[in-house]
Amino acid sequence: MSKPKLIVLTLIALLVAAFITLGGPDVLTLENLKQNQAQLEAWIADNLVLAVSLYALVYVVSTALSLPGATVLTLAGGAFLGNLVGLLTVSVASTIGASLAFLVARFLLRDTLKRKYAKTIRRIDEGIEKDGAFYLATLRLVPVFPFFLINLAMGLTGMKLRTYALVSWLGMLPGTFVYVNAGTQLGQVSSMGDIVSADLLLSFALLGLFPLMAKFVVGFIRRRRAYRGFRKPDSFDYNLLVIGGGSAGLVSAYIGAAVKAKVALIERDRMGGDCLNTGCVPSKALIRSAKAADTLRHADRYGLDSVPVSGNFSSIMGRVKKIIAKVEPHDSPERYRGLGVDVIEGGAAFVSPWEVDVVRNDGRRERLSARSIVIATGGKPFVPPIPGLNTMDPLTSENLWDLQEQPGRLLVLGGGPIGCELSQAFARLGSRVIQIEAGDRILAKEDVEVSELVQAQFHREGIDLRTGHKAVEFAEENGERIAWCEHHGERVRIPFDRVLVAVGRAGNTDGLNLEALGIEPRENGTVPVEEDLSVGFPNVFACGDVAGPYQFTHAASHQAWYAAVNGLFGQFRRFRVDYRVLPWVTFTAPEVARVGLSEAEARAQGVDYEVTRYGLDDLDRAIAEDEDHGFIKVLTVPGKDRILGAVVVGAHGGEILAEFTLAMKHGIGLNKILGTIHPYPTWNESAKAAAGQWKQAHAPQGVLAWLERFHRWRLGGGHTGKAQRKQDRSVT
Template structure:
């Protein structure tokens, strides 16, 4: 039995920084990873997808070159080169992560499947069949999440794609059908549409981005429609079959069976926690009905001394929040600074084009919570910088507390929306009022200067 001061299961965006933080105070850490260092973000999520989205945006701008007085006679998509470029970025970031761990004295990286054998005991099943027995006073779980594959009739016989495998394609799909209209599905839908694929989204809901406000849903749907992306709502997929070189999909829509045939199928209905192989019952760690690990506000599970962070919690499935989880749990466990994970804003950005970013409350949430608010909204079609670069889709929108003129939340649908959302996040944390920002001299002509106009629109909706 090998003894460590801490064991971390999963070398993702919580596990890696946490390992370095703990070793940095002179403690010995075992970091267990069954697949590859870096987790979903570096290998299957943020880095590779945003690299490919960049290629798709170039294709989109080339297709619009004539709008800017630039005549391009022809262009083509090299899917192999796009994949190769993506892989170079993945390797670059992965190597950087590995080097960072190698420099951290006191971190022992163990490759294999980590699973519990007792409340403070873990075994590592290595790829060669060997088994290591470990124990530690504190154990941290950062095993992340993975794509959900639904039990649709015929799915075992279909060469379907996931959010991971679709990025390995070396050919551009003729007709890509996507089951699921969530954030992941939308990013891939627009990406491959811009690569030249016909794209059809089948979603069981009644609108895109349903967690956002109605005006946001309408605006995103309009953008997708204008780009020729097909969306079928209230579609419950019933059966999958091979159809020659394609895939035949039968779905139920408002009581009527319908069909669509595509060359490629992406399953993007969501993700599930990677907890099945952890043997959590051996340490009496509680989960919810979906398998997400239950923790208190300081990330501690039902087993004292065992903590869980990142996507395995199912609360804030974003890389930046997983990274922040590591910071908060380290403060709690090793510095006795009992910060609550509840006391923080949760920003996020969906990398469709224009970007959809949000922080704090939207109108749906404010109404549900009975919070009084007024709205400020500024359309990009009336904004200087977007007009100059001919990127006028979307708007800035904020909710404001009418009693003190402080911002309750913001939704930004615009070019570089995530950057503007971050500015507003800082405004919120600083407790600045809308009047301060309204009259703040902001460099011209920037996208950010439209915050002046936005603040002037508060209460005029």
Template structure:
């Protein structure tokens, strides 16, 4: 039996961060991955392929807009297979960074198969080989949740794990679920010419975002896709033509629709069933492994990171958690996980960016003891020049200027919002960004203009103008 300092179960973003970090620092590491390649959901089915597809759809959309605005004609239809090839190429290119060879060279022992706990130090691989680990990290991620809709499992449907195997664009597409993945895919398919309907069970989309962001992104998306709110998909069946006949209940009324393809985007389900957690007594709550601030489970030598712990289900958060675990599990230097400065982005067009508290969160926590600063895209010269000026930036601070949250809807918000993340992470006040020189004209100028509002409020309201007026009069 082989013994390791650290066993990592799951070769996705979080697991690879732990394995590479621990091995690079001299620990003996075993990595167990059920698939033939490393990289996890993000590389093969999520972040990477979806962004490649979104980029292709955006190019098609921009070409169509240019033809409309500049009065020339486009001939033919966009080649859907070209977009799918781009997706595969992107995966293959990035796979090199997550290759088995790279991790083997780092000294990581790679095992392919399912890992199941025998006890708190021993893991059985594929019911055959047993390995021992002083510390063990669970990073098995999640998979698409398939809701119990009548007839759904009897017809062919798509999830994020099968979308990118499509050969042809569907003419009529239903997306069940109006979450980030569903909306990103819905808009992209619409840009390739699909007639897209989103069935969202709730009364709105982007329910976790700041209230000022929701109307903006809803209006933009509804220009391209049809969204049914308070819509429950009740039944799915195939007709003689192979089409999907779907019954949807909306506002107590049943309606029947016909589609060529269905994408199920109704949340995620954690991959915990085959771990044998019941064998060792690891606490689980609502399908997620319970962890403390150090990412330890109820058994102290076992850690859980990424989607599996239910805290912050994003790839970049899993990577951050992986770094915390390397520090805690390998060196025993206690470090707590902190999500206060961890943003997320929904990559629709325009993008939706979220950092920290929303205004409602701030009201609940601080009452009226906070400030908000807002700048619209149509007040920023670069967005105006680009003729892409739909959107808003909103920063929420304490009264002293320390940043509580920042939210945006706008073109490429995932890029220019990072300046605020940097400031918040380092405890800087929003006003500090006002002093940073930004080239003119840039999209990031919106961040500086928002910071300028802080100084405008400080300097031009209250007693300061009265004092400076007297000083200037005396000085002259």
């Protein structure tokens, strides 16, 4: 730490110590001020200028140092100085103190506060970048965060001091008036009759109503700012208009129709989106075929003769198509029209926050309006700009399902869930798979031991896993496709037949004309959403892959509820999307299923935890099915059974995880899981066994020792001696 910073820090420490030593916390209480009210009023009357100066100095110092007592000081300003003088003094002193705290943070605490209040600072930075002074005024009028934290956090932004001081003064003025006015009324309370006086009751009413009034005013101003330049239609065609017929769009439309709103759903391609057509359904169908091949190839595990597996790849892909067709009616236009949704086959482009131009697939054009619009256009595979990659006719999770000939050598780029699932499936079906991951391990979002277990299984199954390899160039040499990778500073040559790109997904906003609304997608194509999933305007929402941050089908459905409900009823109440209990599963063998915190995340967030581990090699059902490998790991609050997170690595991991997900959602601890009857022999007995492991580790040893003595006493006084003599005779 530099010398100037050390001097400032020392001075602050001395002032805080003096405040505590001199009894500041005891002095700055309503009780103390009331007890000395008469003496203080008399002294102030004789020394008004000095009193105002000292009061202002105390207020400035307490605010600058973020000491407790600002509310009491504000009330005291009204009680002893009156409305006008109190208001002027408090408003000026609070602004000066806030500005000093702002400067201290900028000079001294920038790095420390960024670490300690990372989430808060990030949210404020986003607001400053977007709205600047208006965002600060909003925080001052409706304090989402404590005033002292706003003072300190704003010092970490690039806002100019004069802007900060002026906006703070204006933003705090209405609240200051309400508190000072309340103080004038408290100062006049001298009997029980004064407590029910009209003036005092009005002041308390203002004190309670101010946050609500301020929130209404801020909301009104926000709406006026957002809709500036747009003309709102006098009437609307729909209550809710949904763009996109994937998981998020279908759920949004379903909810709207269920509450009898007039709903339109616009989809230019196939209903069901990625999940039905190119994602969850086809990939799980392919994985099941691959599992069947693996079972036949290793039938000797079950006392049968292993057989060489050969299959017609086009037949396998034909089965995938049949399964898609079987599920398709669940998401069909006919079903949703039957629910009362106007399903429109075509594309939509924004004209205003309430209107879209629609080009139907048959060429017809029209303009539709809605009170609220939900963007649910999904995502698409991200293809990195690696030289030569586009000339390789790359496969992605989108076009893979049109493949009719199985690749002999399949190169998979990416070690995330999609890359891992498809690598193992193709390897089990007979392809020679080379999987490339730039990082040092696959499934990097999971704990290291989880990645290592899956990697070990991949190696056993013959997958050529290359971690630490970064693809830098693709080329064709002598009629053979080649990938060049960097590995520890060296170039590595990898020949292949087809390449599958699975390095992530990007939000899909093509053709929406978001620029008409001034909405700019992020680098990954997703649109920036607020906590209520609105996008730039109170009536425009986004959910699913186009919104992020979790690109799962069940996350899209979860978000869709918030988008639809806020879109239809947001004028009365808005709900913030809740991601606290969001499970996910990677469908490799073994499956990797997780909910809540991992150990790495808990450490990064500074969360204290205990770990309970149960090996699936101890589970009878797993042993019977020759799947006795993997584990369950549960993170709990130290000394308590409340679950912070759980991961299941093993067969049926996704199903086992459901019990922990339910427990976390509804506050059920491991003790109650242990006390629940689980049928034998089932895979879900493992959840109970994990709870038993926790209970065993937290057994009350002192109580057990006392019980041991109690039961020994219950046997009778001479029993122990007789037993010992009998044992001695047998030895002799």
